Amino acid sequence: MSPELKGRGRMIELRHLGKTYKTANREIVALEDINLSVQDGEIFGIIGLSGAGKSTLVRCVNLLEKPSSGHVFIDGEDITEFDRKSLLSLRRSIGMIFQDFNLLEQRSVLRNVTFPLEVSGVKRAAARERAMELLKLVGLSDRAESFPSQLSGGQKQRVAIARALATNPKYLLCDEATSALDPNTTRSILELLKKINQTLGVTIIVITHEMKVIYQICDRVAVLDQSRIAEEGSVSEVFTNPRSKIARELILPERIGASWQKNSSTEQQEEV
Amino acid sequence: MPDLGLDVLLKGKNFARLLGGLGIALRISVISILISVVLGTVLGVLRQRENLILKAFMRLYLEVIRIMPQLVLLFLVYFGTTRSFGWDLSGETASVIVFSLWGTAEMSDLVRGALSSIPGHQYESAEALGLRKTQVYLYVVLPQAVRRLIPLSINLITRMIKTTSLVLMIGVVEILKVAQQIIEANRMNSPNAAFGVYLTVFVLYFLVCWPISVLAGKLEKRWG
Ligand SMILES: Nc1ncnc2c1ncn2[C@@H]1O[C@H](COP(=O)(O)OP(=O)(O)OP(=O)(O)O)[C@@H](O)[C@H]1O
Numbered sequence: 233m234s235p236e237l238k239g240r241g242r243m244i245e246l247r248h249l250g251k252t253y254k255t256a257n258r259e260i261v262a263l264e265d266i267n268l269s270v271q272d273g274e275i276f277g278i279i280g281l282s283g284a285g286k287s288t289l290v291r292c293v294n295l296l297e298k299p300s301s302g303h304v305f306i307d308g309e310d311i312t313e314f315d316r317k318s319l320l321s322l323r324r325s326i327g328m329i330f331q332d333f334n335l336l337e338q339r340s341v342l343r344n345v346t347f348p349l350e351v352s353g354v355k356r357a358a359a360r361e362r363a364m365e366l367l368k369l370v371g372l373s374d375r376a377e378s379f380p381s382q383l384s385g386g387q388k389q390r391v392a393i394a395r396a397l398a399t400n401p402k403y404l405l406c407d408e409a410t411s412a413l414d415p416n417t418t419r420s421i422l423e424l425l426k427k428i429n430q431t432l433g434v435t436i437i438v439i440t441h442e443m444k445v446i447y448q449i450c451d452r453v454a455v456l457d458q459s460r461i462a463e464e465g466s467v468s469e470v471f472t473n474p475r476s477k478i479a480r481e482l483i484l485p486e487r488i489g490a491s492w493q494k495n496s497s498t499e500q501q502e503e504v
Numbered sequence: 505m506p507d508l509g510l511d512v513l514l515k516g517k518n519f520a521r522l523l524g525g526l527g528i529a530l531r532i533s534v535i536s537i538l539i540s541v542v543l544g545t546v547l548g549v550l551r552q553r554e555n556l557i558l559k560a561f562m563r564l565y566l567e568v569i570r571i572m573p574q575l576v577l578l579f580l581v582y583f584g585t586t587r588s589f590g591w592d593l594s595g596e597t598a599s600v601i602v603f604s605l606w607g608t609a610e611m612s613d614l615v616r617g618a619l620s621s622i623p624g625h626q627y628e629s630a631e632a633l634g635l636r637k638t639q640v641y642l643y644v645v646l647p648q649a650v651r652r653l654i655p656l657s658i659n660l661i662t663r664m665i666k667t668t669s670l671v672l673m674i675g676v677v678e679i680l681k682v683a684q685q686i687i688e689a690n691r692m693n694s695p696n697a698a699f700g701v702y703l704t705v706f707v708l709y710f711l712v713c714w715p716i717s718v719l720a721g722k723l724e725k726r727w728g
């Protein structure tokens with residue numbers, strides 16, 4: 233994180249956020265009293281075991297999920313009070329990528345990337361130009377006319393990243409974006425996210441259950457355990473001195489692997 | 505060469521009559537198919553909704569249609585309505601009603617299946633891109649659902665065309681009926697006519713259904 237971005241304040245802020253799912257026969261508490269702030273320009277990690285509430289949390293940030301209680305502030309505005317129209321334009325300023333890529337199979341790579349621009353009324357030529365720029369950024373200029381079914385998992389995720397960036401968002405939410413990929417591909421996708429953060433200044437929230445993802449790209453991390461935040465701090469802080477039981481469980485097996493990882497990450501493996 | 509009784513077809517206007525019968529059968533099919541595709545799509549979309557009354561109604565409707573043989577339905581609509589309500593439906597109208605009821609039920613199943621085969625995260629990521637609900641349907645759900653739907657509905661269409669041969673049972677002058685009339689008329693002088701005429705009927709149905717089923721297969725391969 234560059235120092236001049238640091239002082240700019242809290243761009244995403246969650247206050248007393250809670251989410252309870254009501255199903256036919258019971259209530260499931262997915263989030264409880266979550267308080268977090270993500271600073272402009274940083275890469276913020278959220279780690280936790282399966283079912284901890286990570287996806288629910290990140291989906292509250294663009295209101296794909298409506299919180300049951302509490303507030304979500306983005307650039308100082310409480311988005312839980314937004315009307316539909318403001319919400320839609322807000323969503324265009326927050327990109328999101330998923331574990332399953334979610335590309336449109338019937339459209340070419342290029343037309344997947346122009347898709348969010350087309351629906352928001354951008355002229356075809358301008359959309360195309362922007363898409364080609366983004367494909368260049370993610371290293372897929374030569375695959376513009378391919379279809380998703382002809383790409384590898386890592387390449388699909390690159391297309392999804394390009395598509396998420398099409399509307400020039402300030403934020404990028406990544407929900408287990410590398411969980412379906414092998415270690416080398418994971419590394420190259422994480423490198424790409426880091427590059428996007430550094431060159432475009434996009435603030436990124438990364439959701440994962442793997443400590444090595446946090447370790448490789450995040451500035452700060454929150455550990456989520458059973459719907460609550462167990463611990464929060466800079467990655468080096470949490471990594472060297474985990475205070476909560478859950479953080480120790482997640483980190484200790486990784487530490488041994490990490491020293492190895494540091495050595496091997498010098499040989500850059502690009503899978504494009 | 506064995507006597508297939510094909511000579512009967514060449515007598516008088518017999519072949520033309522047979523083609524006329526096929527025409528009526530196809531007309532019944534086409535009208536029923538159009539009604540079924542439209543109503544079935546609407547019902548299929550509505551079945552996605554969590555509406556208890558609609559669910560109960562659809563269930564009853566689908567069960568009845570599935571359990572009852574089409575022939576029974578045909579009798580029920582043709583003779584039943586005359587008896588109970590005093591309606592004087594033509595055979596053709598009765599057939600269209602029955603085939604539409606059946607086709608609509610099947611079509612709504614196909615549409616519902618195609619819609620629910622689209623994973624939830626597709627809706628989600630489309631919404632995350634800032635699409636309105638209608639845009640999500642228009643740009644994301646519909647193209648994928650239609651692609652799944654086309655081969656399946658073509659299969660339904662061929663089945664509907666084939667099944668129209670049933671309508672002869674209630675006296676529509678339809679292809680098999682015409683065939684039977686020809687056979688009856690020639691029983692004395694051409695005893696093998698039955699075979700020849702039915703063979704011709706078979707060939708005619710085959711000629712109509714075969715291209716459709718080839719097309720279905722092709723689409724399935726390309727989009728499956
Ligand atoms: N739509 C829903 N309806 C009911 N319960 C839900 C729903 N979505 C999530 N939950 C529940 O909320 C809890 C948190 O789920 P969430 O998906 O946020 O976990 P997660 O940390 O992302 O897990 P994973 O790593 O497996 O993706 C779980 O107990 C889950 O069963």
Ligand SMILES: [Mg+2]
Nearest residue numbers: 286287288408
């Ligand atoms: Mg999840």
